[in-house]
Amino acid sequence: xxxxxxxxxxxxxxxxxxxxxxxxxxxxxxxxxxxxxxxxxxxxxxxxxxxxxxxxxxxxxxxxxxxxxxxxxxxxxxxxxxxxxxxxxxxxxxxxxxxxxxxxxxxxxxxxxxxxxxxxxxxxxxxxxxxxxxxxxxxxxxxxxxxxxxxxxxxxxxxxxxxxxxxxxxxxxxxxxxxxxxxxxxxxxxxxxxxxxxxxxxxxxxxxxxxxxxxxxxxxxxxxxxxxxxxxxxxxxxxxxxxxxxxxxxxxxxxxxxxxxxxxxxxxxxxxxxxxxxxxxxxxxxxxxxxxxxxxxxxxxxxxxxxxxxxxxxx
Amino acid sequence: xxxxxxxxxxxxxxxxxxxxxxxxxxxxxxxxxxxxxxxxxxxxxxxxxxxxxxxxxxxxxxxxxxxxxxxxxxxxxxxxxxxxxxxxxxxxxxxxxxxxxxxxxxxxxxxxxxxxxxxxxxxxxxxxxxxxxxxxxxxxxxxxxxxxxxxxxxxxxxxxxxxxxxxxxxxxxxxxxxxxxxxxxxxxxxxxxxxxxxxxxxxxxxxxxxxxxxxxxxxxxxxxxxxxxxxxxxxxxxxxxxxxxxxxxxxxxxxxxxxxxxxxxxxxxxxxxxxxxxxxxxxxxxxxxxxxxxxxxxxxxx
Numbered sequence: 001x002x003x004x005x006x007x008x009x010x011x012x013x014x015x016x017x018x019x020x021x022x023x024x025x026x027x028x029x030x031x032x033x034x035x036x037x038x039x040x041x042x043x044x045x046x047x048x049x050x051x052x053x054x055x056x057x058x059x060x061x062x063x064x065x066x067x068x069x070x071x072x073x074x075x076x077x078x079x080x081x082x083x084x085x086x087x088x089x090x091x092x093x094x095x096x097x098x099x100x101x102x103x104x105x106x107x108x109x110x111x112x113x114x115x116x117x118x119x120x121x122x123x124x125x126x127x128x129x130x131x132x133x134x135x136x137x138x139x140x141x142x143x144x145x146x147x148x149x150x151x152x153x154x155x156x157x158x159x160x161x162x163x164x165x166x167x168x169x170x171x172x173x174x175x176x177x178x179x180x181x182x183x184x185x186x187x188x189x190x191x192x193x194x195x196x197x198x199x200x201x202x203x204x205x206x207x208x209x210x211x212x213x214x215x216x217x218x219x220x221x222x223x224x225x226x227x228x229x230x231x232x233x234x235x236x237x238x239x240x241x242x243x244x245x246x247x248x249x250x251x252x253x254x255x256x257x258x259x260x261x262x263x264x265x266x267x268x269x270x271x272x273x274x275x276x277x278x279x280x281x282x283x284x285x286x287x288x289x290x291x292x293x294x295x296x297x298x299x300x301x302x303x304x305x306x307x308x309x310x311x312x313x314x315x
Numbered sequence: 316x317x318x319x320x321x322x323x324x325x326x327x328x329x330x331x332x333x334x335x336x337x338x339x340x341x342x343x344x345x346x347x348x349x350x351x352x353x354x355x356x357x358x359x360x361x362x363x364x365x366x367x368x369x370x371x372x373x374x375x376x377x378x379x380x381x382x383x384x385x386x387x388x389x390x391x392x393x394x395x396x397x398x399x400x401x402x403x404x405x406x407x408x409x410x411x412x413x414x415x416x417x418x419x420x421x422x423x424x425x426x427x428x429x430x431x432x433x434x435x436x437x438x439x440x441x442x443x444x445x446x447x448x449x450x451x452x453x454x455x456x457x458x459x460x461x462x463x464x465x466x467x468x469x470x471x472x473x474x475x476x477x478x479x480x481x482x483x484x485x486x487x488x489x490x491x492x493x494x495x496x497x498x499x500x501x502x503x504x505x506x507x508x509x510x511x512x513x514x515x516x517x518x519x520x521x522x523x524x525x526x527x528x529x530x531x532x533x534x535x536x537x538x539x540x541x542x543x544x545x546x547x548x549x550x551x552x553x554x555x556x557x558x559x560x561x562x563x564x565x566x567x568x569x570x571x572x573x574x575x576x577x578x579x580x581x582x583x584x585x586x587x588x589x590x591x592x593x594x595x596x597x598x599x600x601x602x603x604x605x606x607x608x609x610x611x612x613x614x615x616x617x
Contacts (some may be wrong), residue, residue, distance in 0.1 A: 121606055122559075124372075129600075132595040139593075202317065260424055299432030299434075306426060
């Protein structure tokens with residue numbers, strides 16, 4: 001009778017995909033088969049943004065117990081404001097703006113790491129304090145105004161070739177690159193080794209500080225890139241554009257099968273978790289469930305999935 | 316004691332600056348106004364402190380306070396029994412999640428993240444838009460002027476002393492801190508780790524409920540989104556007060572002083588006429604500066 005009696009050989013990261021598929025099925029069953037592709041395409045765009053910030057967060061979390069980046073929303077917003085200010089609605093400056101956003105994000109990540117390493121602060125507090133600073137910088141740049149993106153950026157962020165959405169496919173390529181980097185490159189192996197046991201990694205000659213530094217820089221750069229793409233996709237930068245990513249960036253990483261205690265990472269699983277969250281929103285929309293019920297269902301599902309999924313093992 | 320010296324010093328410096336700018340503030344009435352909003356934060360921070368003591372973290376603290384505020388504003392005046400029942404149920408649910416975290420060895424960060432949505436959702440279902448009203452006696456109590464010291468200071472002293480005796484001076488307190496630092500040793504000594512976790516999560520629920528009660532007495536109405544900031548501010552207060560995420564190392568007195576410091580930082584910035592744009596940055600800078608002081612202490616000690 002119970003599921004427990006039948007051993008389902010599902011790896012931890014696949015639960016997000018299974019749940020996402022169920023949500024998609026429920027939405028399609030409710031609103032008719034005609035909506036199948038449209039629902040999936042929209043979900044893919046929003047999932048791509050979550051995956052992009054989630055991948056950065058994953059690198060940070062995998063770099064060791066206690067490592068986490070709470071400044072992602074502020075960095076994302078700041079980078080979007082810097083990019084929109086520089087582009088000033090001109091198509092010719094899109095590439096320059098994108099590169100600048102990457103630089104701003106990377107610099108923010110470097111600042112985070114320095115605060116953690118030099119002041120010896122717990123990452124959760126250091127990134128919280130620095131997020132206040134980034135927030136002020138974004139306020140100062142944007143004020144109350146809503147900065148519009150250049151047309152070219154909007155067109156690029158929402159571009160589809162035939163029915164294939166370009167930005168999500170790009171992020172998928174990035175996910176594959178991350179998987180390969182974690183398995184095959186020296187940096188990837190060093191990152192996981194550092195996360196598993198800092199002491200052992202140091203004894204093995206790994207420059208632990210440099211490894212973590214790069215993880216925070218990459219995380220900041222990913223947040224910066226997401227900020228620009230999101231501003232392009234949703235018609236501009238606004239001060240609260242990053243807010244939802246504070247908790248969702250952590251949720252997609254952990255539900256995706258990455259261990260919070262570090263040393264183990266799963267980049268593919270982030271897609272499952274992100275699609276699950278977006279398709280759940282779609283499903284609750286089609287069922288016309290109000291805000292209260294929506295939060296209740298979201299919370300219950302998060303707890304349920306975490307409780308049911310076998311825990312990823314770490315060394 | 317060193318741990319407490321740091322936030323206490325920061326608190327003193329802030330009070331001196333505020334006094335220099337506006338001497339009238341350092342009076343019975345001025346201090347009441349200055350510190351009254353610190354009372355709920357003190358309780359929320361102590362609640363967070365208990366969870367951090369076990370080596371866990373609670374991302375649902377702020378939305379739990381919001382849920383309690385809604386229950387109070389809706390029911391406490393007309394149906395006190397219903398209010399008591401709902402609050403007891405919420406605390407029981409809190410303890411239940413503690414049990415779940417323990418039994419399945421789940422990471423608390425993600426379970427409490429899910430819980431935060433559950434509290435928020437329940438609060439919105441109860442009270443879709445901010446409203447309701449706190450009973451008069453509660454509002455009057457929060458505006459009460461006790462002898463000698465303003466009410467917020469009495470609250471802070473009482474909370475710090477009670478916390479200190481419960482955790483630092485009682486034998487069960489030593490067991491609780493031990494369960495965070497070295498759970499295996501505590502289990503070997505014959506204590507039930509399940510019992511400890513459920514008891515600690517229940518106590519944390521009670522303290523977060525107290526934060527909700529006092530906050531509703533001050534704001535006089537209920538709002539599901541009244542205190543999302545308490546989650547991270549509470550964590551900051553615990554760390555500021557000498558706590559550590561490794562488990563077992565927390566200080567009730569330090570946490571209370573840390574919460575007062577953080578709550579005063581906002582007032583300080585408006586007294587200094589820092590523009591709203593730069594207030595978050597200044598808050599961040601204060602956190603960095605005070606915590607950087609920890610480094611100096613640590614090096615001198617070791």
